Amino acid sequence: MTKQxxxxxxxxxxxxxxxxxxSTEHVGAVLQYLEKHPPxxxxxxxxxxxxxxxxxxxxxxxxxxxxxxxxxxxxQSIATLMARRYGRPVSGVARDNPGLLAGLRVRVGDDVYExxxxxxxxxxxx
Amino acid sequence: MSTVLEQIEQQIAKxxxxxxxKNTGVIRTVADGVAKIDGLSDVMYNEMVSxxxxxxxxxxxxxxDEVGCVVLGDVSRLKEGDEVQTTxxxxxxxxxxxxxxxxxxxxxxxxxxxxxxxxxxxYPVEKIAPGIVVRKSVSQPLFTGIMAIDSMIPIGRGxxxxxxxxxxxxxxxxxxxxxINQAKINKVxxxxxxxxxxxxxxxxxxxxxxxxxxxxTIGALEAAGALEYTVxxxxxxxxxxxxxxxxxxxxxxxxxxxxxxxxxxxxxxDDLSKHAVAYRQISLIxxxxxxxxxxxxxxxxxxxxxxxxxARLDGKGSLTALPIIETLAGDVSAYIPTNVISITDGQIFxxxxxxxxxxxxxxxxxxxxxxxxxxxxxxxTKQVGGKLKGELAQFRELAAFAQFGSDLDAKTxxxxxxxxxxxxxxxxxxxxxxxxxxxxxxxxxxxxxxxDSLDLKGVTAASVALREFFATRKDAVLAEIRTKAxxxxxxxxxxxxGVEEWKASFSA
Numbered sequence: 268m269t270k271q272x273x274x275x276x277x278x279x280x281x282x283x284x285x286x287x288x289x290s291t292e293h294v295g296a297v298l299q300y301l302e303k304h305p306p307x308x309x310x311x312x313x314x315x316x317x318x319x320x321x322x323x324x325x326x327x328x329x330x331x332x333x334x335x336x337x338x339x340x341x342x343q344s345i346a347t348l349m350a351r352r353y354g355r356p357v358s359g360v361a362r363d364n365p366g367l368l369a370g371l372r373v374r375v376g377d378d379v380y381e382x383x384x385x386x387x388x389x390x391x392x393x
Numbered sequence: 394m395s396t397v398l399e400q401i402e403q404q405i406a407k408x409x410x411x412x413x414x415k416n417t418g419v420i421r422t423v424a425d426g427v428a429k430i431d432g433l434s435d436v437m438y439n440e441m442v443s444x445x446x447x448x449x450x451x452x453x454x455x456x457x458d459e460v461g462c463v464v465l466g467d468v469s470r471l472k473e474g475d476e477v478q479t480t481x482x483x484x485x486x487x488x489x490x491x492x493x494x495x496x497x498x499x500x501x502x503x504x505x506x507x508x509x510x511x512x513x514x515x516y517p518v519e520k521i522a523p524g525i526v527v528r529k530s531v532s533q534p535l536f537t538g539i540m541a542i543d544s545m546i547p548i549g550r551g552x553x554x555x556x557x558x559x560x561x562x563x564x565x566x567x568x569x570x571x572x573i574n575q576a577k578i579n580k581v582x583x584x585x586x587x588x589x590x591x592x593x594x595x596x597x598x599x600x601x602x603x604x605x606x607x608x609x610t611i612g613a614l615e616a617a618g619a620l621e622y623t624v625x626x627x628x629x630x631x632x633x634x635x636x637x638x639x640x641x642x643x644x645x646x647x648x649x650x651x652x653x654x655x656x657x658x659x660x661x662x663d664d665l666s667k668h669a670v671a672y673r674q675i676s677l678i679x680x681x682x683x684x685x686x687x688x689x690x691x692x693x694x695x696x697x698x699x700x701x702x703x704a705r706l707d708g709k710g711s712l713t714a715l716p717i718i719e720t721l722a723g724d725v726s727a728y729i730p731t732n733v734i735s736i737t738d739g740q741i742f743x744x745x746x747x748x749x750x751x752x753x754x755x756x757x758x759x760x761x762x763x764x765x766x767x768x769x770x771x772x773x774t775k776q777v778g779g780k781l782k783g784e785l786a787q788f789r790e791l792a793a794f795a796q797f798g799s800d801l802d803a804k805t806x807x808x809x810x811x812x813x814x815x816x817x818x819x820x821x822x823x824x825x826x827x828x829x830x831x832x833x834x835x836x837x838x839x840x841x842x843x844x845d846s847l848d849l850k851g852v853t854a855a856s857v858a859l860r861e862f863f864a865t866r867k868d869a870v871l872a873e874i875r876t877k878a879x880x881x882x883x884x885x886x887x888x889x890x891g892v893e894e895w896k897a898s899f900s901a
Contacts, residue, residue, distance in 0.1 A: 273458070277457070277458070315458075318458070322431065322432070374417075376432075376434065377418060377433060378415070378416055378435075379415045379417050380412045380413070381413050382411065382412035
């Protein structure tokens with residue numbers, strides 16, 4: 268991927284934001300534009316664009332990994348807590364992960380909050 | 394008992410149910426020891442990041458969408474999609490006297506098979522150099538044990554003196570000789586019980602060298618009994634460029650500990666040409682813009698920030714640096730040599746021609762200089778060797794003219810004869826540093842014309858015999874020179890008496 272591809276992907280990404288948040292309509296419009304006016308290396312530009320959108324999307328989502336059952340109210344309260352912490356709307360998504368043994372792992376964007384038995388065991392083995 | 398309790402406490406802390414926050418990223422590409430990572434939005438410049446499998450990396454390029462990290466360790470197990478975590482720590486190495494006599498890698502881990510290192514402290518690898526206020530001017534000598542250097546290009550504690558020359562001209566030998574001489578002085582000084590004596594500890598940083606050469610250096614130091622005062626930081630040619638790039642900074646951190654704790658240290662960077670090449674490799678892989686000879690724009694800063702860390706601190710210790718630069722076909726005007734020449738406080742230039750003529754150490758007196766000058770010399774050396782540089786320069790000039798004509802006046806002939814004797818006198822075998830008091834006696838005898846009657850080829854042997862005579866039979870005179878550090882009439886008479894006694898026995 269060239270610098271020009273990356274720069275174009277970044278420009279398209281900034282056009283996909285409304286008030287600092289990702290807009291589904293704008294993303295659709297950007298994709299339509301790219302279909303009509305394909306750049307020199309469309310795959311590279313789309314890959315770079317996808318990466319930026321994915322990273323932005325992850326910032327608005329709290330992926331809550333858990334071992335065993337988890338109440339919807341807990342998912343909701345974690346999402347609210349994260350929204351307050353990051354000062355932006357955050358939705359909660361629960362994902363079962365038996366590898367944690369017990370406890371939770373919450374991922375918001377690049378940040379991971381973890382309190383699980385698996386993590387503590389890994390700490391002991393160090 | 395308390396240690397056991399602390400260990401249990403640490404274990405409990407590990408098992409605490411408090412949530413831990415980590416900033417993570419995902420590897421996008423890995424190539425030539427450099428990983429490009431998506432994420433790591435909180436990473437700091439030069440922060441250590443942790444890769445799966447225990448490998449460590451340093452964040453060197455913080456870009457808009459990605460982070461470029463050099464990986465210090467095995468990259469073969471890393472793959473696209475692996476999770477990377479920030480550690481919140483800057484890279485640091487263990488420091489202290491526990492490292493003396495040990496061989497460590499760029500991260501301070503032992504590689505000599507002598508077991509773990511007992512170090513209680515660690516220092517950051519990258520550190521801002523001491524400022525103006527805390528520094529003190531260089532005035533205490535650091536004897537190399539090489540007569541040509543100590544008498545004409547003196548080095549002081551806290552100075553940065555470059556050793557520059559083509560391959561195979563004896564650059565490393567000068568550095569090793571200096572380290573051996575420090576060990577010899579340390580042994581004598583510590584045995585004397587003088588409370589004012591300040592030992593010099595040495596750090597030898599091997600960058601991009603063959604493992605066999607490093608082993609030879611260790612062997613030479615061990616044979617001379619100098620290893621116990623030396624730390625060796627090894628980043629051989631087989632090591633990845635990231636380790637070669639870091640090794641000099643790790644060595645500087647180890648040396649800084651001695652300096653900050655009121656001790657004197659000497660650091661040898663062998664060599665900075667290979668260091669610059671390793672950095673160029675990393676920079677090109679990180680896609681940093683390249684400049685002259687494909688080096689990145691900050692290659693000057695690479696060496697200036699390293700060498701500025703050597704200093705003499707007010708009320709503390711000192712760190713003397715002997716960086717080594719390898720030139721190609723004697724070209725000192727190349728990019729890296731000129732950079733390092735401008736940063737250092739002088740250079741010792743070694744010439745291939747002199748080396749091939751058998752003049753070893755092959756120090757080119759005309760091109761070598763010490764900007765600290767005679768302030769880093771003891772008075773005795775100034776008294777006997779003050780005019781040597783001028784005399785040798787004159788000799789070289791006359792020798793060039795003498796090649797064209799055979800009719801020379803008596804004065805010119807005597808100047809040429811004297812110059813050739815000085816050149817012979819400065820010949821010295823490798824790993825055999827000469828104590829400063831013996832140097833004074835040797836030069837005194839030369840100034841007073843004691844070698845004039847000898848055959849030119851016999852001058853070197855005569856000087857060796859003179860030193861041996863004084864070491865075995867006139868130890869008191871040598872001790873007096875060492876303690877007084879200056880020649881008065883009385884002392885000169887004693888030297889004269891000794892030299893005359895030797896001359897009588899030598900001629901006989």
